[in-house]
Amino acid sequence: MKNAAKKIYIGLIILFLYAPIGTLMVLSLNASKTRAKWGGFSIKWYIALFQNEEILRALVNTLLIALLSSLVATMIGTIACIAMTGMKRQAKSILMGITNIPMLNADIVTGVSLMLLYISLGIRFGMGTILLSHITFNIPYVILSVMPRMKQLNPSTFEAALDLGSSHINAFFKVVFPDLLPGILSGFLMAFTMSLDDFIITHFTKGVGVDTLSTKIYTEIKKGIKPEMYALSSLIFVTVLTLLILINLSPDKKEKK
């Protein structure tokens, strides 16, 4: 009885999580443009998707910005964490507080203030401003995931490496970095996803003619969202799903203790 209840509960959770995505995938295979009518099975939206230059350009922009911004933010964030461990307690907590505020702040506030900043500095809006903004809001997430790892670190290993004649840089990359790596990777992934699905900040800081997927979809509101977007979303979902399955199946998981 208890087991059955558990299964039903899990089933409900999964249903609520995935029913919307399921609907989207079904609609992406609908020959009719409207969601209200099933016009027969068709892959024409997938074909149209790959012929639609604007959507593809938006996709490339999105991935590019996500990748670059998360890489840069990971570097800056990691360096910031290293610096913070060397700080006095008070300075450290003040700095932590400062980096935490942008995360708690509403996106729209961040977006508008960045836009005003760029205008007052006379920076031309374009790909560069989106990238700068994404790096900015990504850094706190990286710090958030690297910092706990940093605290677990045993400082003696680094000192031991120095005692044994290693240079500072060498000791960092050979001893400290491998220990930090899980934190850095999860920070990178977090930053990547945050950048990938950001809409509001991009909306305010994007330049003319530059669109990411989220801003592109939003402009379609007046005329109704085109089914090509369903197709694209389905493809992204399937890609992520296969990636996750592959990662979870990969053999090196068993090697871990």
Next chain:
Amino acid sequence: MRKNNRFCFNSIAILLSLSVSAFLTGCASSDKGVNGQVIVYNWGEYIDPETIRMFEEETGIKVIYDEFETNESMYPKVESGAVAYDIACPSDYMISRMIDNGMLSEINYDNMPNAKNNIGAQYYEQSRGFDPENKYAIPYCWGTVGILYNKTLVDEPITRWAQLWDEKYADDILMQDSVRDAFMVAEKLNGDSMNTLDLTELTAAKDLLIKQKPLVQAYVVDQVRDKMIGGEAAIGVIYSGEAIYTQKENPDLVYVIPEEGTNVWIDSWVILKNAPNKENAEKFIDFMCRADIALMNFDYITYSTPNVAARELIEDESIKYSEIAFPDLSQYDNLETYVYLGEDGDSLYNELWKEVKAH
């Protein structure tokens, strides 16, 4: 573990270099054309991309194309000056607001023969509501707001706004979820202007909307289309531009312009005051007014075109003479266009709309 790390590094390094090079080439490709550039700010999905390509090819002017989703989100972007746009395509009331604030530049019709000759006189006439001397705006798309009903779900033909208050259609009515469109219905029903700022008239409209609320299935924006096609509601308030498409999907649907009169909306090209490429902007707008180009855009957008020459070229007779796409404006004397009400007027409307929604 170590081997794994190295793999990780290599792949990150490769990805980084790839994306940097892609980024740089991406920047390089946004160079100007042989004859300069023009920056256009238009609604999303509101132009056939092919026409932009043709314009670039024929004139050597590079088009930088940007899209907005509502008049309200367009305005602050243009006003902030973060990007110096040349051309925008706002709706009627937003154009009057931009004229009031001195943001537009006067049109020189001598440089734009297509705009002068191809756009029908009645549309310029209608534009005078928001642009009194036709000095600033060249109509691009237009339409009416009307009632779409499913003839299998109603007992008699729907011809008047008043029928949206008929209790037998309780839970079968879809209203527009936007202040001006909702109030327009009530104001027209009361025989008032849709641009009124008279408090008694507005209160009457508000009370009417509150009275209607229990009968309304939902206040929606673009779901009217899908809900009506699917037969989820019997009567809906909709833009004429969507009507032809919905009828194609569901032949039971009928579109009418209510007897009490309604809103005629016009989205028009305007050239901004501080446009850096004014000459190219004139060329672009004039190109869009060319009959064959306007026809391509009509086929793509499916909203009524004010371009008479383009309408002549439509092959499908049922569309060319469609009462929905091209109603004869001179037959009606109670059609109006929205005008900007000023900041106080806007907040008054919003306040009253909030009262309706919260009731």
